[in-house]
Amino acid sequence: MKFFADTAEIGEIVGLAELGLVDGVTTNPSLILKSGRDIIEVTREICSLVSGPVSAEVVSLKADEMIAEGRKLAEIAGNIAVKVPLTWDGLKACKTLTTDGLMVNVTLCFSANQALLAAKAGATFVSPFIGRLDDINLDGMELIADIRTIYDNYGFETQILAASARTVNHISQSALIGADVVTAPPSVLRKLVDHVLTDKGLEGFLKDWKKTGQKIL
Numbered sequence: 001m002k003f004f005a006d007t008a009e010i011g012e013i014v015g016l017a018e019l020g021l022v023d024g025v026t027t028n029p030s031l032i033l034k035s036g037r038d039i040i041e042v043t044r045e046i047c048s049l050v051s052g053p054v055s056a057e058v059v060s061l062k063a064d065e066m067i068a069e070g071r072k073l074a075e076i077a078g079n080i081a082v083k084v085p086l087t088w089d090g091l092k093a094c095k096t097l098t099t100d101g102l103m104v105n106v107t108l109c110f111s112a113n114q115a116l117l118a119a120k121a122g123a124t125f126v127s128p129f130i131g132r133l134d135d136i137n138l139d140g141m142e143l144i145a146d147i148r149t150i151y152d153n154y155g156f157e158t159q160i161l162a163a164s165a166r167t168v169n170h171i172s173q174s175a176l177i178g179a180d181v182v183t184a185p186p187s188v189l190r191k192l193v194d195h196v197l198t199d200k201g202l203e204g205f206l207k208d209w210k211k212t213g214q215k216i217l
């Protein structure tokens with residue numbers, strides 16, 4: 001399973017990359033706003049740090065304009081995945097941009113039928129938003145499982161990019177279901193290491209080690 005960092009904060013990306021935790025990066029207009037940076041500049045900097053796909057999102061609503069924005073974003077670096085919304089215009093843009101040979105991430109996916117359309121449009125990635133479905137008392141994980149089944153039934157190659165992952169359980173459940181990629185904020189990725197029994201066990205071992213009076217170095 002690939003891990004993408006859902007952030008446009010350079011410091012966070014560098015920190016996670018040192019742990020081998022950044023197979024790619026996803027951004028969106030809200031994350032660009034949070035970074036306080038110019039979209040082209042910050043995306044270029046991210047692409048220079050990460051060799052995997054870096055998603056950069058278009059902001060127009062009409063297909064022609066999305067295509068123009070997507071082509072401009074793709075000029076930033078060879079590892080850009082153009083992110084388009086799951087609308088008819090977004091799907092049209094997806095079809096054209098993938099025909100251009102670009103990677104496309106179809107985002108804001110909230111149903112299995114939408115994911116089916118993204119695959120039919122040739123998307124490289126589809127981004128179902130787990131957390132936002134949970135927010136309205138639906139089951140985000142059920143959607144990931146449904147899309148996995150549908151894509152496997154027909155051999156669609158579009159990669160399932162589990163997005164809006166807010167908890168470590170979202171990540172382990174996505175892995176169990178077989179999502180190809182999960183994207184999560186750095187704070188959630190860092191929590192993956194935590195376990196109370198690891199901390200307790202380490203404390204016990206170090207206490208006993210002290211009693212031996214030995215040194216390794």
Ligand code: G3P
Nearest residue numbers: 006026131132163164183
């Ligand atoms: O990857 C999509 C993500 O940025 C949305 O997350 O937490 O705003 O639903 P969230």
